[in-house]
Amino acid sequence: DVQLQASGGGSVQPGGSLRLSCAASGVSLDAYAIGWFRQAPGKEREGVICTGYSGRSTYEEESVKGRFTISRDNANNMFYLQMDNLKIEDTAVYYCAVDFVYVDGLCAKALFTHWGQGTLVTVSS
Numbered sequence: 301d302v303q304l305q306a307s308g309g310g311s312v313q314p315g316g317s318l319r320l321s322c323a324a325s326g327v328s329l330d331a332y333a334i335g336w337f338r339q340a341p342g343k344e345r346e347g348v349i350c351t352g353y354s355g356r357s358t359y360e361e362e363s364v365k366g367r368f369t370i371s372r373d374n375a376n377n378m379f380y381l382q383m384d385n386l387k388i389e390d391t392a393v394y395y396c397a398v399d400f401v402y403v404d405g406l407c408a409k410a411l412f413t414h415w416g417q418g419t420l421v422t423v424s425s
Contacts, residue, residue, distance in 0.1 A: 302326040302414040306396045309419030312386055316423070320381040322396030322416055330374035333402030335412055336381045338392035338421075345395065347407025349381065359407040363389070386423045393418040 308320040320336065335350035349370045351358040358370065367386075372379040383390065397412035 302398065304396050304398065304414055304416035306394065306416035306419040309394060309421045311422040311424065313425055314386060314388055314423055316386050317382070317384045318386065318421060320383070320394055320396070320419060320421075322379050322381075324377045324379070324398060327377070327398060327414070328374075329372060329377045329379065329398070332398040332400055333412075334370065334372060334379045335397045335399075335407055336368075336370060337395045337397060337407075337409055337412075338390075339395070339418075340389075340392040343392075345409050347409065348394070350402070350407035350412075352402035352404070357402070357404040359405055361407070383421070386421075388423050388425075391421060391423045393420050395419075 303325045305323045333352045336348045337345050339345040349360050369382040395418045396416040398414045399412045
């Protein structure tokens with residue numbers, strides 16, 4: 301069974317930083333595409349940043365470009381979302397996800413099979 305455990309959410313002021321972590325088990329992460337998604341209250345879950353197993357192709361949602369970075373530690377089956385210069389509109393539940401297949405340039409929830417449970421990020425002053 302593939303299991304993902306997201307952590308690292310919390311409350312932060314605008315301009316602050318957080319790093320989310322996703323621990324994967326039941327999968328060799330180096331062969332999988334990874335992604336972070338978020339769902340704000342009353343909104344659909346949207347792709348934030350996704351990348352294939354090689355890291356050569358990465359999708360970034362327009363509003364997070366230059367502020368969010370995805371990275372992975374294949375040896376420890378972990379991946380991360382570094383979020384800098386957080387804005388109030390980044391407030392959401394963040395989910396990590398993996399899939400064996402990655403479609404270049406896309407970061408759609410329908411393309412990812414395995415999901416973590418979500419971690420809440422609140423940005424407020």
